[in-house]
Each structure stands twice: as C-alpha cells, then as structure tokens.
Amino acid sequence: MMLTQPNQIEAFRIKTLIKGIQLEARGLKMSRGRSCLAIAKAQLGLGRNAKREDVIAQLQEHCEALLA
Numbered sequence: 001m002m003l004t005q006p007n008q009i010e011a012f013r014i015k016t017l018i019k020g021i022q023l024e025a026r027g028l029k030m031s032r033g034r035s036c037l038a039i040a041k042a043q044l045g046l047g048r049n050a051k052r053e054d055v056i057a058q059l060q061e062h063c064e065a066l067l068a
Contacts, residue, residue: 008067014066018056018059018060021036021056023036024036040055
C-alpha cells in the first residue's frame, strides 16, 4: 500500500505516535530526541499533566477524522 495523499501520510504519522506512546509506557524508547508523548501533547496543544490514555484517545479520534 502506497501512501500518497497528505491525509494518509498524517494518519500514518499519528498511528506511529500512538504505537510509540504505547512502547514508552512499557519502558522502551522510540527515538533519541523528544518522546512520542511530548510530541503528541505539543501537536494537540495539551498541558504537561495530560494523561497518556487521554492523549491516545484524542490521537485516535484525530486519525479517524482524517481517514473519514
């Protein structure tokens, strides 16, 4: 499957962030830079004290809206 549309690329990026957050919850790192949770919070405009589950739920809603 080839992703060519901008909304498909953004949905893939969001899904990657979701999986990265789940890995970070288990103690693994996705990259050497900022954490996936920090990137997602900045993208959604959430504060520092937002819960991981809330961030994942909002990312999933955003992803579904992109693909709809």
